[in-house]
Amino acid sequence: MHPLHFPRSSRAVAVNAPRFLILVVCALLTFCASHAAARAGTPGSRQDAPVKSRITTATGVRVRTAPQTTAQEVTKLQLGLVVEVLERTAAREKIGAAEDYWYRVAAPGGAEGWLFGGLTAPFDPQRRVESYLKIANDRLKIEEASFAERADLYKFLDRVAPEAKEGAALAELELLRLLALHQSLAAMPFDKLDAAPYKDWTKEHEKLIVYSEPAGLWFVRADALWALEKKYRGLAVAERIAWEASRLPLPGECEGYLPCYLSLAGLTDGEYLKLYPRGAHVGEALDAISKFLDRVLEDLKSNNPVYEVPAEDRNGFRTAIAELGVTVTRARHAKGAEVLKKLDQLAARFR
Numbered sequence: 001m002h003p004l005h006f007p008r009s010s011r012a013v014a015v016n017a018p019r020f021l022i023l024v025v026c027a028l029l030t031f032c033a034s035h036a037a038a039r040a041g042t043p044g045s046r047q048d049a050p051v052k053s054r055i056t057t058a059t060g061v062r063v064r065t066a067p068q069t070t071a072q073e074v075t076k077l078q079l080g081l082v083v084e085v086l087e088r089t090a091a092r093e094k095i096g097a098a099e100d101y102w103y104r105v106a107a108p109g110g111a112e113g114w115l116f117g118g119l120t121a122p123f124d125p126q127r128r129v130e131s132y133l134k135i136a137n138d139r140l141k142i143e144e145a146s147f148a149e150r151a152d153l154y155k156f157l158d159r160v161a162p163e164a165k166e167g168a169a170l171a172e173l174e175l176l177r178l179l180a181l182h183q184s185l186a187a188m189p190f191d192k193l194d195a196a197p198y199k200d201w202t203k204e205h206e207k208l209i210v211y212s213e214p215a216g217l218w219f220v221r222a223d224a225l226w227a228l229e230k231k232y233r234g235l236a237v238a239e240r241i242a243w244e245a246s247r248l249p250l251p252g253e254c255e256g257y258l259p260c261y262l263s264l265a266g267l268t269d270g271e272y273l274k275l276y277p278r279g280a281h282v283g284e285a286l287d288a289i290s291k292f293l294d295r296v297l298e299d300l301k302s303n304n305p306v307y308e309v310p311a312e313d314r315n316g317f318r319t320a321i322a323e324l325g326v327t328v329t330r331a332r333h334a335k336g337a338e339v340l341k342k343l344d345q346l347a348a349r350f351r
Contacts, residue, residue, distance in 0.1 A: 052085045054103060055123040056115075057135050059152040063113035067102030069095065074113035079149075080135060080156035082123050083107045083115070129169045132160045136176040140183065150184035151201065171232040175241050178228070181205060182220040182248065190216060212251035222248040222267075229275070243281045246272040258296065258307040259317045265292055266320065270327050277331040286328065286335040293342040300349055314350045321347045 059079045064071035067089050077083070083105035092099050098118025106112050123131055139145070139153045157177035164170035188198045193216075202209060202218055210221050225245035232238045246268040254260035269285040276282070299305045309317050325343050328336045 053082050053123040053125070054085055054105065054117070054120040055131055055135070056081045056083070056119060057121050057138070058119045059149045061115055061119045063105070063107065063111060063115050065113055067093075067104075067114040069116075071114065075107070075111045077107060077115070078156070079139070079152045080132065080160060081107065083120075086112070088117070128160075129164050129166070129173075132157075132163075133169065133172060133176070136173070136180070140176065140179055145183070145187065147184060147187040147189075147198070150180060150187050151197075154180040154184055167232065168235050168237050171228070171235055171237045171241070174228055175225070175237070175244060178208070178220055178225060179244060181208060185209060185218040185220065188218070193218070210251050212249070214253035215249070215251075217249075219249050219251060222250060226271070239276050239279045239281075242272050242275050243279065246285065256306045256308055258309045259313055259320065261292070261296070261307070262317065262320050262324070265289055266324055266327075270324050273331050274327045277327075282331050282333050283335055286331065286333055286339050289324075289328070290335065290339050290342065293339065293346060297342060297345055297349075309350050317350060318347050 056077050056079055061077040061081075063074040063077060065074060066072075083103075086104045086106060088101040088103045092101055093116070095116055095118060098116075100117030102114050103117050103120070104112065104114050121131065121135070136153065136157055139149070142149070145153075154177060157173055157180055161170065161173040161177060164173050184201065188201070192198055193202070202211075208220055208224050209218050211218050222245055225241055225248060229238050229241040229245060232241065248268075250264060250267065254264065265288075269288045272279065272285050273282060279285075296307050299307050321343050325340055328339050328343070
């Protein structure tokens with residue numbers, strides 16, 4: 001046998017030996033990686049995956065020294081604050097109605113600690129505006145929110161609105177910001193309006209709000225929302241802005257003067273119908289006008305009606321009724337015929 005020739009089986013072993021060693025090394029590396037992944041998520045171990053972010057979805061989110069509600073508090077985070085996730089617990093925990101992991105996070109300013117994930121949401125910087133809109137819309141639906149929570153929502157929206165580049169998203173953030181401000185005003189205690197922090201709050205936003213003496217309450221100026229609608233008219237969100245503008249209460253009191261009440265109907269539901277005769281809320285606007293007319297017509301049947309129109313104002317009053325009728329007619333809604341009939345009855349009452 002030539003010294004350089006080996007039997008076929010021997011050559012196969014010799015040639016494949018390095019490949020076998022490589023496979024063994026790869027298997028060992030895979031095992032080690034799996035073992036490390038299994039340990040990831042336990043307190044004290046840092047995740048191998050790239051650092052991810054979360055955003056707080058509540059006011060005053062507590063950061064603690066350990067993943068427990070009884071652990072010492074490190075700091076509190078405001079609504080809409082983005083934090084970097086360093087690690088998370090291996091198991092979820094249920095706190096109240098929420099079930100989630102605890103996350104060890106690094107917050108802006110250098111604070112580190114554990115927070116409960118149920119008070120946060122995943123945050124993707126590329127979809128940040130979507131996160132902002134979801135948080136704002138969800139928070140606005142909470143009926144029992146405190147003044148501090150509503151004020152925090154306004155501050156959050158005021159801070160992030162400039163980050164929106166798209167017109168529609170920016171328009172919605174600006175709308176939600178004004179609605180949050182209005183809700184914060186409604187949450188102020190009636191008997192503490194002249195005390196801190198409420199007096200400072202109204203002073204800070206005096207250009208956007210108005211005080212109604214009869215109601216003893218502060219409102220966001222409706223014309224601020226109407227101006228916003230005009231700014232974004234042509235975008236789909238403008239219709240929603242107009243509807244929200246028509247829902248805002250107006251300051252003052254008509255004190256039985258019927259032309260004033262009719263004017264208010266025109267400035268609210270009537271203005272919405274004029275701008276969006278095919279809008280999503282046409283039926284609701286017509287319902288509101290119809291209920292207003294029902295109250296008036298019923299009152300005028302009584303022996304001592306509350307509503308009155310001085311003789312010198314009746315021509316102008318009938319003109320205003322006719323103008324509102326034109327607006328209702330242009331809406332071309334099934335409920336419009338009923339409203340027009342009631343407007344005619346009201347006009348006939350003051351011929």
